[in-house]
Structures are given as structure tokens and as C-alpha cells.
Amino acid sequence: MINLEMTQKMMDVKNGMNNMASSMLRPISRHYDEREHEYPKELDVFRSIKIMSRPKKKKEGEEAKPEKPGPKKLGTNLSTVLVIEELCWGDLGMVLSLPNAGLGNAAIVAVATDEQMERFGDKWASMAITEPGSGSDSGSITAKATLDGNEWVLNGEKIFVTCAERADVAVIWATVDKSAGKAGIKSFLVEKGRPGFKLEKLEHKLGIRASDTGTYVLDDCRIPKDNILGSAEVKQSTEGFKGAMKTFDNTRPLVASMSLGVTRAALDLTREKIEESGIKLDYEKNPNNMSAIEKEFYMMEANLEAMRLLTWRAAWMMDNGEANSLEASMCKAKSGRDGTLIAQRCCELLGPLGFSCENLAEKWMRDVKITDIFEGTGQIQHLIVARSVLGYSSKQLK
Amino acid sequence: MEDREFGFSLSEEQSSMKDTVAKLVKSMVMGNPAHDMDEERKLSREVIDKVWELGATVSMVPEEYGGYGMEYSPIMNSIFLEELAFGDMALAIAATLPSTFIYTILQMGTEEQKKKYLPLYCDPAYKACTVAVNEPRFGFDAVSLETKAVKNGSKYTINGKKCFVPMAKDSGHMLVAADADGKMDLFIVDGNNPGLKIGEREKNLGLYALESYPVVLENCEVPADDRVGGDNGCDYSRFLQKTRIALSAIGTGMSRASYEYARDYAKERVQFGEPIASRQSVAFMIAEMAYEVDAMRLMTWKAASALEAGRDAKRESYLAKLYAGEMTMKLTDYGVQILGGHGYIRENPVERYYRNGRGIAILEGMATV
CATH class of the missing domain: 2.40.110.10 (Butyryl-CoA Dehydrogenase, subunit A, domain 2)
Incomplete structure (x- = not known):
């Protein structure tokens, strides 16, 4: 049944989170933008909230099954995109820095053994994939893991790691067999403080400055054999790598919803200023009989709505057990790109107010840009969508 | 009011109606018939009758006024219009034209108006109004x-x-x-x-x-x-809302036609030894068409959902039509562009989509949900 009216439950989540964002994140948003690399200690209150958790297994061998969403029950993914939009309306950088809610935590929740869950479940985990020579092409990483007795020995360099300094543990992607290509890529849990593991530097960024981004260097870093996530076996197929890529079907709608939040923040401020100037937005007049600013505002608002519906659809499909790779890439492709363009245009429409650091609009324009880059650039998303709708392999459409 | 389940999937009823219209459109409209109707400047009365015989409009009118008394559903009507417009926009407007008259009187007219006018048009045979x-x-x-x-x-x-x-x-x-x-x-x-x-x-x-x-x-x-509604008139804003949602649905259908035609063509058309779809510059246009068609449809459904819940859809219907108007122009343009010179020739339907597509943003009140 098609029904795109928000349920009461959805409204409750949205309103609750919006309160939190406006009372806790907005007031300190500029402060931490200006103090890059300083941990927003106010975020510590989130430490106790289990954002990344795993449904309890009932019995031995029984798969933990999330309950089917329905009128009363809100699906996990749809609920999460609602939460993220509202929190990012507050501050995207801080959302990326919520304790114990890193991408590494998502990986641990997804594949850790019970014993690993026991050891790492309460830790804040960063995720280290990107290397200086390996960005979107994550199958080409060169960081190495070699088994030496009861230990893995890790060597390599990882860049652009979110929460690099703040995390307690890092999930490091490395190859156990370069000749096996993607099939040889595994991920490893490395605790901070292990000899040979070093936080080399922290980056200075365009936006999301409240979130630290750093470089790890691994120099003969030894970790216990059972710190590997998933199986150590190198299979002939690339199923394992594809499985890791599949987690993106889950996370891309989340990134899209980050764009929704920041974009809406920019539009809300623009609306406020338009209305202060005496223009009433009545959703009635012919768009050709109004000022260019009004028409453009409506079009941007329509675009935001389109971004949001594509995002909600991808999340809803995931909740309902439907394959959503295509839809996840669609929502990220559109939201990353259009969010960026809208935030830029809002600055322009705001005029001097949009260029001044007195307002947050300039910050939102810097912040939202990341959503068109991380978790697969807009171009990668377009490739995925195009291959899917054309029925082309990655060889047929490079 | 009890919360309805939020969701994106078609109900059994919705998908069976969609399939029925799609089948009719495929066999009687797509390809030559739509092209010939355009060239001859004349819709096939046979097709109009066939669409009317599906009873989509009349089914939602209470029995006392000549209908079948099924629940009124703007979402169902949006799905119906998208499928028809996928075949041909002119057909979609003509075949559902009495609906605009019927629904307006049914939902906003006085009791006398309903009794007097609805039975005239809630007829198994199509009668223009x-x-x-x-x-x-x-x-x-x-x-x-x-x-x-x-x-x-x-x-x-x-x-x-x-x-x-x-x-x-x-x-x-x-x-x-x-x-x-x-x-x-x-x-x-x-x-x-x-x-x-x-x-x-x-x-x-x-x-x-x-x-x-x-x-x-x-x-x-x-x-x-x-005067519709009697001395105090009718809820004109609601009338516009319903027509705006309808035009969004029609824009979605036409844009989808442009998208699918261009997508299939790009896989067939070989230049420099490869299908043009295997080049990113073309492939990315196709990707954009794919998600924008979905976005237009979802915005249409969102506005229709508000109506279906008995809520005012002023904002949603306005944004949906604005979006559909702009996007239909963009996507029908992409259709012509991907076909290149062939897209400019009237033999190919993208030429027609491009001309028709301009109408979504301009026209008002030509169809309803």
C-alpha cells in the first residue's frame, strides 16, 4: 500500500530529534567549527546511548531477526534516516563525531563474533579504508596483513579516517594476499596504543571541522590472530568484498539523509529571511508571476522533497528486506549533488548574510559538500545507477 | 485518526490496475498508434472508449449517482494517469477529461448538482465534458x-x-x-x-x-x-490541488517514456565501435533520468497521500507540479539529445515527448485525481 503521509511515530521521532539538535548542537555549532580538532565534550552525553547495537540473539544458532515494520512499529533504517536528518540540521560534523557510532562500529555490529562483540562492542571504532593511492577504487588497497604465528602483522598507511583521534579502536582494511585481488581484502581490529600503530596527522578541512579526520601509519603493528573481522580464508570468489560493499546499501541512505539535514537548515534560514523581507510564500501563485528568489526557493524546496523521498524509499526497502542497491545509490547521487548546489544557492540568495560567518549558511555550504564525496562520490553513484538500469557490468561501463 | 502504515509498495489492487492499463497502452497506444494519432491530429475514439470502459473514474462514484461505490483514491488515480501518459499525454487528458468534471461535482457540488449532473456522465459509454x-x-x-x-x-x-x-x-x-x-x-x-x-x-x-x-x-x-457548491462556491484551492497532482502524474508518465526510449536506444546505437550507453557522458544522463522519474512519481504520490488522508495538499501539490514541470522539460530534452539527429525527426517519439512535455509547467486544470 502506498502511503507517504508521515505516521505519528515518525513525527514523534522527528520532533524529538529536532529538539535535541536545536538545544544541544546548534548552540555549539560555530564554536567547534572554529576549533578544529577539539573534541566537542558536550557529545559525551551520547556515549550512553547505544546507537550502533545488534538485536539480541534468541537461541544458539538462531538468526536475530528485526521485527517487521508496520503502522505501530517504525523500521530501523527509516527511523535512522529521520534521526540523522534532524541531527544534521543541527550539525553534521558533530553527528559524524558521536561517540561509539562510527562506521567501524557499524562494521563490528554487522560481522563481529560474540567474543569480539564482548571485547569491542563498547568501544568507539573508526573505519580505515582509504589510502593515498586508493580512493573510490577500494579494491586496490595495498596495506598488508601477514600472519606470523598467533599474530597478524600489519603494514601500510590509511588516510581520511573519520574520528581517527577520538576512536578507541580502528577497523583497518588490509590485504592478506595481493595476488587474490578483492578476495584477499580483510578487515582487522586494531586497538589504540599497539606498538607500530600511529596517528600520523590530523587534516584541516573545508567543512565538518567538528569531526576529526586523520592518517594512520602501521609499521609492523602486531595484533592477536582473532582480531580479524570475519573469516581469514581467501576464497576464490569476491563474495566477501561484495559483502563489505553491500554495507554501503545501508549507509548510503544515511549519507543522503545527512545532506537532507544540512540542506534543510540552509533553506530554513533562507525562508526566514525571505519572509522577513515581506514576501509571503503561499504555494499558490503561478511561478511566473513572482520574483526570481521566490521561484527559486520553491524549486529548491521541491528538490529537497525529491531528495528526501528517494532517501526514505531506499531506507524503507531495506527495512522490508528488499534489495535496494540501486535505490541507495539513486538517493545518494541526487542528495549529495543537489544538496551541495542548494546550499551554495542559499548563500547567494542570502547575499552578504550568506558570505558572513555571522550566520551558519556559509558553514552549511562547506559542510554539505562532503555528502557528495564520502561513501562513494556522486560520480561513483551515477556509475552504479547507470550500470544497474542499463544492465551493464563494470567492464561494459567503465 | 488511526495511523495508516507508511510505505512505498503498490497494493494488490493498485498493481493489478496498473498492469491492466499498461497492457492496454502497450497494445493500443505505444509506437505507431501514438505517432499516427499525433500526425493525424486525431485521437482514436476506440482507445478512449477502451480506457473509459476500465471504469477507473466511475468506480469511485457512489451508486446513487451512477457509479460503483468504491473508495475514492487519489493515489490510484495518479497511477492510472501515469500509465496512460506513458503511452500518450493527449490520450491521458482526453480519456480522463470527464473525471475532472465528475470528481469536482461529486466532492464539491451541492446535492442537487450531484443528482442532476453525475448520472449524465457516469455512464458506461464515454461522454465528453x-x-x-x-x-x-x-x-x-x-x-x-x-x-x-x-x-x-x-x-x-x-x-x-x-x-x-x-x-x-x-x-x-x-x-x-x-x-x-x-x-x-x-x-x-x-x-x-x-x-x-x-x-x-x-x-x-x-x-x-x-x-x-x-x-x-x-x-x-x-x-x-x-455555481459549484451553491451560493458560497466551492473549495477552489482543492480543485487546483487535485489538478496539479494529476499533471505531475502525467509528467511522470511522459518522462518515463522518454527515459525508457532513450535508454534502450543508447544500448542499440553503436558509434566508435561501442554502444553509446557505454560512455559515461551518455550513461550519466540515463542515470539521472532514472532517478528523476522516480522522484517525480514519489512527489506525486506524496501529495496524493495527503489528499487520501483527508488532509490539505496545497504545499505538496504545488511543489510536485513545479518539480514535474521543470523535470519533464529536462528529461524530454535529454531524450531528444541522446538520440541526437534522430531525436529531431518526427519518426521517433522523443520528438513528440519534447513538444508535449512543455505543457506540464504551463497548463492548469486539464486533468484531476
């Missing part, structure tokens, strides 16, 4: 009309000019949108009213197959009882 909203002037706006209705005792005298009135010549009645003392309203005008001057068939940029006419109302007198 139409709507006159658009006016031939620079700066036209559906919410500030130059056609005026002035009350004189038990009558209204209407004066003004209308254009793009589909099938005006064959229509037994038309709804005329006019300004009644500052309030925009709708009046039921008999097709034989002597104050109604129907001009020569129009020649337009697109919708060649759809007969449309300019209509002049010259001291056109209508009984006061024929």
Missing part, C-alpha cells in the same frame, strides 16, 4: 482569473476568454473557472449555452492529437444553482 481554466494572456494565473462572474438575481453573467479547452466542441457541459466577486470559483455551463462561443480548433506546440478550442464567454448567463 470539459474544463475551462486557462486564459490566453501574458501573466495568466489560475488563482487570479480575468474571467468574471457577476450575480444578477437568480443568475450569474460570465464574461471572459478561455483557451486550451479540450474537446469543447463535443462536450455536453463544461466547468468554467471564473472570479466571482473576488473569489475564484467554478460554474457549470451547458455546452449549448448561447453565451458560449467556441472558436476554431487551436494549433499548439504539442498535444497535436488533442482537440482543444478557445472559448469566449460573452454575457453568458448561468442559473445561480450552477
Whole structure:
């Protein structure tokens, strides 16, 4: 049944989170933008909230099954995109820095053994994939893991790691067999403080400055054999790598919803200023009989709505057990790109107010840009969508 | 009110109706028939009858007025319109034209109006009745009309000019949108009213197959009882909301037609030894078309969901139509562009989609959900 009216439950989540964002994140948003690399200690209150958790297994061998969403029950993914939009309306950088809610935590929740869950479940985990020579092409990483007795020995360099300094543990992607290509890529849990593991530097960024981004260097870093996530076996197929890529079907709608939040923040401020100037937005007049600013505002608002519906659809499909790779890439492709363009245009429409650091609009324009880059650039998303709708392999459409 | 489940999937009923229309469109409209209707500037009456026989509109009218008494569903109507417009926009408008008349009277008319007019058109056979909203002037706006209705005792005298009135010549009645003392309203005008001057068939940029006419109302007198909703008039904003959602659905269908045609062509067309779809510059256009068609549809459904829940859909319907108007132009343009020179030739349907697509942003009130 098609029904795109928000349920009461959805409204409750949205309103609750919006309160939190406006009372806790907005007031300190500029402060931490200006103090890059300083941990927003106010975020510590989130430490106790289990954002990344795993449904309890009932019995031995029984798969933990999330309950089917329905009128009363809100699906996990749809609920999460609602939460993220509202929190990012507050501050995207801080959302990326919520304790114990890193991408590494998502990986641990997804594949850790019970014993690993026991050891790492309460830790804040960063995720280290990107290397200086390996960005979107994550199958080409060169960081190495070699088994030496009861230990893995890790060597390599990882860049652009979110929460690099703040995390307690890092999930490091490395190859156990370069000749096996993607099939040889595994991920490893490395605790901070292990000899040979070093936080080399922290980056200075365009936006999301409240979130630290750093470089790890691994120099003969030894970790216990059972710190590997998933199986150590190198299979002939690339199923394992594809499985890791599949987690993106889950996370891309989340990134899209980050764009929704920041974009809406920019539009809300623009609306406020338009209305202060005496223009009433009545959703009635012919768009050709109004000022260019009004028409453009409506079009941007329509675009935001389109971004949001594509995002909600991808999340809803995931909740309902439907394959959503295509839809996840669609929502990220559109939201990353259009969010960026809208935030830029809002600055322009705001005029001097949009260029001044007195307002947050300039910050939102810097912040939202990341959503068109991380978790697969807009171009990668377009490739995925195009291959899917054309029925082309990655060889047929490079 | 009890919360309905939020969701994106078609119900069994919705998907079976979608399949039925899709099948009809595929066998009787897609390809040559749509092309020929456009070239001959004439819709196939057979197809119109077949669409009407599906009973989509009449089914949602209560039995006492000649319908089948099923629940009214703007979402169902949106799905219906998208499928028809996927085949041909002119057909989608013509075949559902009586719906605009019927639903308006059903939902906003007085009891007398319903009893008098609905049985005339809730008939197993298609009978034309139409709507006159658009006016031939620079700066036209559906919410500030130059056609005026002035009350004189038990009558209204209407004066003004209308254009793009589909099938005006064959229509037994038309709804005329006019300004009644500052309030925009709708009046039921008999097709034989002597104050109604129907001009020569129009020649337009697109919708060649759809007969449309300019209509002049010259001291056109209508009984006061024929003001939709009676003395206080009707909820004109709601009327516009429903027509805007309908045009969004039509834009979605047409954009999807452009997208699918261009996508398939790009896989067939070989240049430099490879299908052009294997080049990113073309492939990325196709990707964009794919998600924008979905976005248009979801915005249509979102606005229709608000109506279905009995809520005002002013904002949602306005944004959906604005978006569909802009996007239909963009996607029908992409369709022509991907076909290159071949897209400019009338043999290929993308040429027609491009001309018709311009209409979504311009036209008002030509279809309804």
C-alpha cells in the first residue's frame, strides 16, 4: 500500500530529534567549527546511548531477526534516516563525531563474533579504508596483513579516517594476499596504543571541522590472530568484498539523509529571511508571476522533497528486506549533488548574510559538500545507477 | 485518526490496475498508434472508449449517482494517469477529461448538482465534458482569473476568454473557472449555452492529437444553482490541488517514456565501435533520468497521500507540479539529445515527448485525481 503521509511515530521521532539538535548542537555549532580538532565534550552525553547495537540473539544458532515494520512499529533504517536528518540540521560534523557510532562500529555490529562483540562492542571504532593511492577504487588497497604465528602483522598507511583521534579502536582494511585481488581484502581490529600503530596527522578541512579526520601509519603493528573481522580464508570468489560493499546499501541512505539535514537548515534560514523581507510564500501563485528568489526557493524546496523521498524509499526497502542497491545509490547521487548546489544557492540568495560567518549558511555550504564525496562520490553513484538500469557490468561501463 | 502504515509498495489492487492499463497502452497506444494519432491530429475514439470502459473514474462514484461505490483514491488515480501518459499525454487528458468534471461535482457540488449532473456522465459509454481554466494572456494565473462572474438575481453573467479547452466542441457541459466577486470559483455551463462561443480548433506546440478550442464567454448567463457548491462556491484551492497532482502524474508518465526510449536506444546505437550507453557522458544522463522519474512519481504520490488522508495538499501539490514541470522539460530534452539527429525527426517519439512535455509547467486544470 502506498502511503507517504508521515505516521505519528515518525513525527514523534522527528520532533524529538529536532529538539535535541536545536538545544544541544546548534548552540555549539560555530564554536567547534572554529576549533578544529577539539573534541566537542558536550557529545559525551551520547556515549550512553547505544546507537550502533545488534538485536539480541534468541537461541544458539538462531538468526536475530528485526521485527517487521508496520503502522505501530517504525523500521530501523527509516527511523535512522529521520534521526540523522534532524541531527544534521543541527550539525553534521558533530553527528559524524558521536561517540561509539562510527562506521567501524557499524562494521563490528554487522560481522563481529560474540567474543569480539564482548571485547569491542563498547568501544568507539573508526573505519580505515582509504589510502593515498586508493580512493573510490577500494579494491586496490595495498596495506598488508601477514600472519606470523598467533599474530597478524600489519603494514601500510590509511588516510581520511573519520574520528581517527577520538576512536578507541580502528577497523583497518588490509590485504592478506595481493595476488587474490578483492578476495584477499580483510578487515582487522586494531586497538589504540599497539606498538607500530600511529596517528600520523590530523587534516584541516573545508567543512565538518567538528569531526576529526586523520592518517594512520602501521609499521609492523602486531595484533592477536582473532582480531580479524570475519573469516581469514581467501576464497576464490569476491563474495566477501561484495559483502563489505553491500554495507554501503545501508549507509548510503544515511549519507543522503545527512545532506537532507544540512540542506534543510540552509533553506530554513533562507525562508526566514525571505519572509522577513515581506514576501509571503503561499504555494499558490503561478511561478511566473513572482520574483526570481521566490521561484527559486520553491524549486529548491521541491528538490529537497525529491531528495528526501528517494532517501526514505531506499531506507524503507531495506527495512522490508528488499534489495535496494540501486535505490541507495539513486538517493545518494541526487542528495549529495543537489544538496551541495542548494546550499551554495542559499548563500547567494542570502547575499552578504550568506558570505558572513555571522550566520551558519556559509558553514552549511562547506559542510554539505562532503555528502557528495564520502561513501562513494556522486560520480561513483551515477556509475552504479547507470550500470544497474542499463544492465551493464563494470567492464561494459567503465 | 488511526495511523495508516507508511510505505512505498503498490497494493494488490493498485498493481493489478496498473498492469491492466499498461497492457492496454502497450497494445493500443505505444509506437505507431501514438505517432499516427499525433500526425493525424486525431485521437482514436476506440482507445478512449477502451480506457473509459476500465471504469477507473466511475468506480469511485457512489451508486446513487451512477457509479460503483468504491473508495475514492487519489493515489490510484495518479497511477492510472501515469500509465496512460506513458503511452500518450493527449490520450491521458482526453480519456480522463470527464473525471475532472465528475470528481469536482461529486466532492464539491451541492446535492442537487450531484443528482442532476453525475448520472449524465457516469455512464458506461464515454461522454465528453470539459474544463475551462486557462486564459490566453501574458501573466495568466489560475488563482487570479480575468474571467468574471457577476450575480444578477437568480443568475450569474460570465464574461471572459478561455483557451486550451479540450474537446469543447463535443462536450455536453463544461466547468468554467471564473472570479466571482473576488473569489475564484467554478460554474457549470451547458455546452449549448448561447453565451458560449467556441472558436476554431487551436494549433499548439504539442498535444497535436488533442482537440482543444478557445472559448469566449460573452454575457453568458448561468442559473445561480450552477455555481459549484451553491451560493458560497466551492473549495477552489482543492480543485487546483487535485489538478496539479494529476499533471505531475502525467509528467511522470511522459518522462518515463522518454527515459525508457532513450535508454534502450543508447544500448542499440553503436558509434566508435561501442554502444553509446557505454560512455559515461551518455550513461550519466540515463542515470539521472532514472532517478528523476522516480522522484517525480514519489512527489506525486506524496501529495496524493495527503489528499487520501483527508488532509490539505496545497504545499505538496504545488511543489510536485513545479518539480514535474521543470523535470519533464529536462528529461524530454535529454531524450531528444541522446538520440541526437534522430531525436529531431518526427519518426521517433522523443520528438513528440519534447513538444508535449512543455505543457506540464504551463497548463492548469486539464486533468484531476
